[in-house]
Amino acid sequence: MQYPQIPAFAARPGVIRLAGHRGARGVLPENTMEGFAFTLAAGVELLELDVTATRDGVPVITHNHRLTRSMIRGADGCWLQGEEPKVSSLTYAELQTYDAGGLDGRSTYGQRFPDQAFLTGVRIPRLADLLALLQRPEHKNVHLLLEIKSDPDLIGDTAARRKLVEAVVSEVRQAKMQPRTVLHSFDWDLLAECQRIAPEMPASFLTQLPDNADDPGEDSSKAVNPVAGCSALDLPDRVAAAKGQFWCPYFQDITADALARARALGLVTVVWTVNEPEDIDRMIALGVDAICTDYPGRVQRRLLMHGLHWRTE
């Protein structure tokens, strides 16, 4: 099967692709319309984002399964107190009472992004809001790396997984965005569901080897990522065996051998989340297909220094 999405993500001579991670988390609040608007205005054509569903089944763009007090304020403007509510326990209307516009600088997570602007009155968007924005003619070349977050409390619940995938795919199809969307997950069971329900969209297999630390302040994906006992070089074959089109390793896991193997298997390789100049340079030197980053401007500038670009026209 030929996928029309693939050329937008694949490197070519003179071009390594650039994906804005959750918009541009280093600059503006993650997974917000404000952050996506900035990323698009900066000339970035690949957006990475995280999707889960509310209690009433609305696909929304947010990373963690619980509203996290390092980045969510209540209707009173104060950082969340007490137990962090699960997104899946709230209706979309209830979710709109929370403010996702900034980070608490006292938290470990907040300290990881010290330049992120602090906004007020920012809502967790629906997937449909972003899909609507991308209908505008000026965004016709924008593609999505749409990560579906499986609920760690529902591992093994096939019906729940199917319902989530169906809800997401339905919205993508309603917006006619299938030719510009890649479905992306750490949960390979969920990706199998994507392949069954939406064979017209490539499946993108995230990997993180167990000996690498989780990112502080974020949900870990290791519980759903079936790569225990693998070496880096095993991963492309595992993805190919699962009939994936994209391999998306944590950037510290990739090696030249593994990248060469992925290429031999016909996989597109997108590394995440690459923020430090020396790491960006290393990924450029390796020759990955795409770099997913919280700092799109920084990656643009490193690519240019190497005589490369992130777009073809």
Added chain:
Amino acid sequence: MQYPQIPAFAARPGVIRLAGHRGARGVLPENTMEGFAFTLAAGVELLELDVTATRDGVPVITHNHRLTRSMIRGADGCWLQGEEPKVSSLTYAELQTYDAGGLDGRSTYGQRFPDQAFLTGVRIPRLADLLALLQRPEHKNVHLLLEIKSDPDLIGDTAARRKLVEAVVSEVRQAKMQPRTVLHSFDWDLLAECQRIAPEMPASFLTQLPDNADDPGEDSSKAVNPVAGCSALDLPDRVAAAKGQFWCPYFQDITADALARARALGLVTVVWTVNEPEDIDRMIALGVDAICTDYPGRVQRRLLMHGLHWRTE
């Protein structure tokens, strides 16, 4: 005289003001509509910008007197070669053929802003373009620190200076933006002209002591800045003697004594250009009125860490 502009720039309990320097030079190309849009979207209400005039007398927003090859590409998409043309030698139509969308990372200037996004097809805006944007109701609280750049080749040319000030003031008045504009310059002769022509706008006196290095890659303003032989503590009295309302020192020049003297004289004190976290913290500890920065998100986050905000509502 009471100036309605002053409360927007003056500190108050719990509030130190934040001005975006040339928009947000650390994030997006300086003095561009793209950069101003980002700065406004980040909730910043004070915009600093630089204005000079084209050959046909159009006030345009740009810093250096010559189109500078570290930041300007020609119509062919290549960095400028040969002699850098003076802005005042080009018509506005001619100026629109150049691209101000990014920095050349090989230049000293480009290396100062390694995270600045790289855009293509960005035009040097007219002052009128920004004034039109600020007519939108959502920007009603936005104020301008409008720096007028005197041509170093025309020092002592009173007629040229008057013509420039008249052109700028005329546009501000046409847009009815006088109550939200402060006129700002290193050139105190030019500020005297501003005070004569536009007494309804406060005059903001920039200072940089001669023993501080110029910023690499930028026009120096020392030739027009009459502070030779001054100490920091002399500066507020000099500004007050010139009937200024704002004192805007280079942040390395300010001392607690000088700030106290400025306050005793009723001056608003805005420091520039403060980008490093430790310098931002030092300016917060001093208690200046406003901080002008290339990294608005970073200053927001430092203010919040000190229990402060940059807006009153």
